[in-house]
Amino acid sequence: MKSFDYIRPASIAEAIAAAAEPGTAYLAAGTNLLDLMKGGASRPDRLVDITRLPGLDGVDRLDDGAMRIGTMVRNADLAHDPAFARAYPVVAEALLSGASAQLRNAATVGGNLMQKTRCSYFADPAAACNRRSPGAGCDARQGENRSHAILGWSENCIATHPSDFCVPLAALGAVVEIAGPAGSREVALEDFHLLPDETPERETALERGELVTAIRLPPDAAGFAAHSRYMKLRERTSFAFALVSAAAFLKVEDGIITEARLALGGVAARPWRSKVAEELLKGAALERRTFAEAATAALAEARPSGDNAVKIELARRISIRALLLAAAGTPSRLPALPGSPLSSQYGDLANA
Amino acid sequence: MPDTLPFPPRMGSNAGQPLSRRDGPLKVTGAATFAADNHPEGMLYAVPATAAIARGRVTGMNVAAARAHPGVVEVYTPANRPPLMHDPDEKLGLFGMRMEALQNDSVRYAGQPIAFVVAETLEAATEGAALLAPEYAAEPARVTAETGERYTPERVGFGGPLSVGAGDIEAGLAAAAHRLETRFETPDQYHNAMEPHALVAQWDGDKLTLDTPNQAIVMACGLFAAYFGIPAENIHLRSPFLGGGFGSKAVPTGAQILTILAARELGRPVKLALTRQQMFGPVGHRARTWQTLRMGLDGAGKLTALHHHSTGATSSFDDFIEPAAAASRTLYASPAILTTHDGIRLDTGTPGAMRAPGEASGSAALEVAIDEAAEVCGMNPLAFRLANYAEVEPITGKPYSSKALRECYEAGAKAFGWASRPLAPRQMRDEAGMLTGWGMGTAVFHCPMFPASAEAVIRADGTAVIRTSGADMGQGAWTALAQIGAAALGLDPDQVEFESGHSHLPDAGVAGGSGHTASAGQALHNAGEDAVARLAELASTDPASPLYGTGNAGVLARRGRLYARDDESRSESYAEILARAGKPQVEGTGKGARDPASAETYALQAHGAVFAEVKVDPELGQMRVSRMIGAFAAGRIINPKLARSQYLGGMIWGLSFALHEEAIHDRRTGRIVNADFAGYHVPVNADVPEMEAIMIHEDDPHVNVLGVKGVGEIGITGSVGAVANAIWHATGFRPHRFPVRIEDVLPSLS
């Protein structure tokens, strides 16, 4: 393995200063970064370990009703925080649908946001990959691309962002809090992951040395708690990334949708929020036909990037399912198989 | 446990009991030392550099950069690799394979070792390998059926015949009321034992100690020794624990040979531990097959002809063709049966034996085809199988040594509730609206034995030690074999010390082919009996013994005492007999091997019936097995607890074959794109909700002295078909390619 410097800063300011040099990566739990380093796809010169920085692991309700989650909060701790899960059941469900129990115990909020695509050519240093080395080409275009993007891709890169957690976050209008050499700033999560266009190597809105410090859910995000669901389609019942997924949120009054949110996962280089679909749903009744129209609208622009046309239809269907289940009401307890269609219509523990 | 047989009285009673595995506490506390846990003083680390192309030549490597990296001790390439005493491109014996040990600059598959870096630390060796940055003259990779070279191999599997059959297929088809032709494709699968291949080599003069997990400990020493020109006895191979083998840890591979070579050249111990990714290529796999079944059926639903042809993939440079069509030789009665094979050469590593080689892929196709035939005849799949039940082995006409398959069908169907299964597909939904289907498959596996030998020593204090080089891959050999040895000695297992798992012991044969318990077990059984006979000899010829005059056939051995068979009031303890004879111990030896006469006279097969329930989301196509029940008849069960684990493990592998496992090659580069556990899916707990293995009593006096058939592999067979047939029953979609994907079933849904 390539030798690298390891730095353990005592403060956020020290961390940012240490990360100013090119070739630096922040190390959180390392569940993604270390795998890539071992495989040779990522070869940083120095790691700045942020796991012991003070003040980054809180889950706090702010005065305005917003919820701030520190970047070092572990995925499992967040999902199992009772107050958090009550207010944002779908975020908890999405988190618990991801990876394995061991990984969730380690993985951090910031690491989940910042995790790399699972495109296998990205992870294989012998493959040509524009995202890993700009201008090298994209082996996925002619390669195995069944799970690649159907929205927002470019000729230069057809990778998807694999996170489950980010899908409901995008729908709920979460904000990413960032600290950097030039001070602090905020970016809407929806805009945080960049579509590839001409520069697939630019994966997120972060500039060199910038650190994600927290994610904030706006005050109104908890208003969807009664009618929301996350649905994730995959061949293996657990411990698999989504082929496609959808997070659906409704506010319902007298059988009429007063506000809706819909975001898709596994379809693009960012969690894909569809405002068109949300508009269509607003003011509509809780009917399958409306959900189908909304889902179709959400995928109107979709086109296969390779051998993956089936994902378009699957994304449409998983959106309908998520909307139907959201309409039926959030289950009172987290399903035994979070995010799985196989437990969505069952009693909470059926099929466990 | 109704499924255990009483042992003959003189053998005591511990065999047949569900003892927990003796090595369990060591494993769960982390105290068990696996090969890579060894760190002899002064040890170096070896890391192979692997090829990124699938065919061509290495034209350059930056050896200087690798050598210059701090900590790197030596870099081996074809230019400086010291000579070996055996050509890596020459096969050795029946099981040896051609391998890559830097004999030249050619690349035959992606992932092939092309250089070997040895360093003071693992990190330095890894970086040294990365710094080599090889350059290649690449040729197009041939990793698809279309690009591979079709050929006719001489043999299939390990020396098996290409074609076996009886009767006239074309006549059978011509006479048939219904004819059916159906094709299947099975994927590349990799063994992926939990413990990666590892080896620590230490030389002391011309003596060599190897710590490496191995399934054929004594045989492997002979193979390793040949590459170094030393007698096999000079090698002490230690393999106390294996974290799984599944067929991939029996014969040496190139990287292991290079590790031993480096240890000799550098005069220091060297360790190799492959990464998960490095296991995709050089250590064997189950290769793809393309199978065609042609069947003729008469008006009553009986087969008139069954032709099973399988095309198996192998590498460009060696031959291992899955004997997949062999699955059709022994299961269903038909006046005409033909099983044939050919091969396709691809730019992949050479495949090898992987849990149920041949049967797993072959049974997957056969059992789906049989269901298609049942459908054509409008018959319930179980009734169809019973209508075509083989009372004698179809091709050979031999009687089965024992065959309780009918009882397996009956018990499995009853436990599953098969009787209420609607005939047509798409009839069942569960309360949540999921399409629900029920399917079944017949399980079958042959019962090979390997030559094995063992020793048993009864000591002055009445305890014993038994010895054979058995391999515990996690299947529980240490426990089951100790039970057999102890039973033969008339002792409790905790009075018997079991020495096993290294090569300075009598050869226990191969832990493979589901034959380890039968082979090594029989050797231990005979050794124990021999030791008891010697003890009886001492007692019955000693006038001072209460057993005087009984003759050594006239005694029973039980709980550390010998009893006169006809008068149990006459008895004496082992310790007393030895003390009076003034002997520190008596020694017995024993052998295990197939009795040629019984193999000549009888068809020797284990059987089973597997039933599966599958749920399919009617819109999304997500599939999940919700219930699986297998009933198996495999002769005497030495330890029902361990046997159950083997059955369940096999059934889960069948589920995995049906729904998950597949190594995917990039068709242009030939590299495997999912060469790790994140990408190469095996089932997780959530995929395996409810499973049951029922053991059906089978008393087999012919298969071997112990009546043991073996349980290690049969669970996979039948299970793939059961899951696939349940998918059909749920959806109306008939799987012909494994693993079944969401997009496969989707068109049949709304």
Ligand SMILES: Cc1cc2nc3c(=O)[nH]c(=O)nc-3n(C[C@H](O)[C@H](O)[C@H](O)COP(=O)(O)OP(=O)(O)OC[C@H]3O[C@@H](n4cnc5c(N)ncnc54)[C@H](O)[C@@H]3O)c2cc1C
């Ligand atoms: C086998 C497997 C299966 C998985 N399945 C799923 C799944 O189904 N769904 C899913 O959503 N995820 C899945 N994951 C991904 C997992 O969620 C991520 O690996 C994890 O969230 C990363 O968090 P980490 O703390 O380990 O990040 P690290 O590995 O430490 O870091 C990841 C990246 O983020 C950067 N980074 C980390 N923190 C910060 C910060 N605060 N500011 C700026 N940059 C930062 C690092 O530099 C690095 O580039 C899976 C992972 C594995 C290995």
Ligand code: SF4
């Ligand atoms: S899809 Fe993107 S990440 Fe994958 S190989 Fe192409 S450029 Fe690289």
